Amino acid sequence: MVFKKSLIFTAEIFYFSTKIKSMTLTDDKRQSTNVWLLVLVASLGYFVDIYDLVIFSIVRVQSFQDIGIPADAMRTGGEYVLNMQMIGLLLGGVLWGIIGDKYGRVKVLFGSILMYSVANIVNGLVQDIHSYAWVRFIAGVGLAGELGAGITLVSEAMPRNKRGYGTMLIAGIGVLGAVVAFYVTEHFDWRKAYFVGGGMGMLLLLMRVGTFESGMFTQTMQKNVVKGNLAMLFQKKERFSRYLYCLLIGLPIWFVVGVLITQAPEFGHALGATDTLSAGKGIMCAYIGISLGDIFAGLLAQLTKSRKKAVFFFQVLIIVSSLLYLTSTGITPAKFIWLAFFMGFSVGYWATFVTIASEQFGTNLRATVATTAPNFVRGALVPSTFLFEFFVHRFNIITAAIVMIILLSGIAIFALSQLKESFDRDLNYVEE
Secondary structure (H helix, E strand, O other): OHHHHHHHHHHHHHHHHHHHHHOOOOHHHHHHHHHHHHHHHHHHHHHHHHHHHHHHHHHHHHHHHHOOOOHHHHHHHHHHHHHHHHHHHHHHHHHHHHHHHHHOHHHHHHHHHHHHHHHHHHHOOOOOHHHHHHHHHHHHHHHOOHHHHHHHHHHHHOOOOOHHHHHHHHHHHHOOHHHHHHHHHHHOOHHHHHHHHHHHHHHHHHHHOOOOOOHHHHHHHOOOOOOOOOOHHHHOHHHHHHHHHHHHOOHHHHHHHHHHHOOHHHHHHHOOOOOOOOHHHHHHHHHHHHHHHHHHHHHHHHHHOOHHHHHHHHHHHHHHHHHHHHOOOOOOHHHHHHHHHHHHHHOOOHHHHHHHHHHOOOHHHHHHHHHHHHHHHHHOHHHHHHHHHHHHHHOOHHHHHHHHHHHHHHHHHHHHHHOOOOOOOOOOOOOO
C-alpha cells in the first residue's frame, strides 16, 4: 500500500511538472518555473537519499536476526556496517564533488541516484554481514552526491537573497524520507524495505524534466581556470582553514543521529528505561524534528540575514537536548520519542551548514566543497565512534556520550566563529 501510494505520488508530480513545462510562459516566468522545478527534483532526490541513508539504522536488529547475527554482537556489528556506509560516503563525496565541478552538477545529481538505487536493491538480497557491509559501502558512495549537487544547483540558480528558501525546502521535504522509511518497515520486511528505496530512486530518474545546468557553471566552463581540483583546498593556508572550519561546524550532527538515537536500546538499558527503546521510532521522530528544524533554520537565517546566528542557535540546542536525554534516568518510551524529536530539531541546521559551505568558495570549487563537506562530516562518525568506544571502556556509555557531545559541540561552535558571514554573498566568482 505504501509503495503503491509512492508510485502514484511520483507519477502525479511527474505529470504535473511535464504540464507546467509545456505551458506558454514569458522568459522570466519560464525561468522562475524551471528553478522551482529544479528545487522539486532536488528535494525529492534528497527524500530518497535520506530514506536509503537511514534504512539500515531502522532495520538493523531485524535484518541482523534474519542473517544470524547473535544478540551480543548486534551493537558492534551495527557499528561495522554503519562505518562501511560512512566510509563510502567519504570517498563518494570526493568522487562526485570533482565530477560536479568538472562535468556538471546535473550529472552528479542523477548519477548518484542511479548508483544508490541499484545498491539498495542488491542490499535486499544479502545473506551475511560482510556482504551487507560492502553493499552499504557502495550505497554510501552513491548517497554522497545528491545533496551537495542539489544545493549547489539551487544556490547558483536562485536569486542571492532568496536562495536560502530553496535549500530550506530541499532539506525540509527531503528529510521526511526517514519518516516514510519507518512506515515502510512497519508494513514490509527489511528486504522489501530496501527494494522500495531502490524502486523510488529509479522512478525519480524519470523526473529529469525541468532540470538544467546552472548558468554560473556554464560560464565557468568557458574560462581557463582549474576546476574540481581537490588539491587546491590544501594549497593555501587561508583556503584550507576556511574549508576545515566548514567541516567542523557540522561535527555533532551525525553523532546525535548515528549514536545517541541509533543506539537507543543500549542507552535506554543504561538509563534504566521502563521498556526497550525503539531506534526505529526514535529515528522517525528525530527526522520529523530535523525537517522542522531545517525549515526553521532557513527562515531564521532569512529573517536575521545571518546564517551564522541561525547555526549558533542550533548548536546550543544540541547540547541542551542531548544532556536532557542522557540524564533521563528511568526514561519511558513516550519520553524518549519527545526527546528524539527535540534532538532531531536541534541538528536541523544540516541544509544551512551545507549552504554555508557552498557559499564560502568559488564556482570552480563549489560542488567539490558542497559535496565533500556533508560527507566528510558523515564520515567523521567513524573516528567519533572509535573515540566514543574508548570513553565507554574507560567510563560508561552515558558518561562517554556526555563527554563526546560537549567536545564535538565545542569544536563546532569555535569553527563557526572563524567563518565569515555568507548570507547574500555574490557567488559568481572563481578560486584562483
